[in-house]
Amino acid sequence: MIRPSGRTDSRLLWPIAIHPFTGTVEVVFQHLKRSPPLDDEPLRRELMTKLNEIEGVDLAEAKLDLRPSFPVEVFAxxxxxxxxxxxxxxxxxxxxEARRMPDGDPGTY
Structure with a gap:
């Protein structure tokens, strides 16, 4: 969530959504691209690379701005x-977030 000051509440950011009924894990690049610091494409790309290094995960480069998924069985x-x-x-x-804080206080926005 972006606060009125333009800061992101990091507690409301997450990289994946687990859908147990469909058996998929969705990577939410589409939402992350609107939230600092993941609005920075190289960071989203790094997230994709880290996930693709895991056997069973194959996220297409073309889906860096979408919501690709992989099987939940990879977790097991x-x-x-x-x-x-x-x-x-x-x-x-x-x-x-710490780098953006003017006085080092996480409660100051």
Whole structure:
């Protein structure tokens, strides 16, 4: 969510959506491209690269601005690699947010 000051509330950003009934994991590039810091295409591309390094994930380059998906079964076989991606995401967003804060106070927007 973008606040009136133009800052992003990092607690409202997420890189994926899990759809258990369809058995898919959707990567929400379409939404991320409107939210700093992932509005920066190289960061979205880095997220795609990290996911594509996991066996069973094959996100097409042409879908960098869309919502591509991969099978949820990948979680069962590659949980450690999958967990590293949201950790990278959270670290990247928090670091970018800290760099933008004028006084270092996360509550100041």
């Amino acid at each position: 076989e590659h949980s450690e690699e999958i967990c590293a991606v949201p950790e990278w995401f959270a670290h990247t967003v928090a670091l970018a």
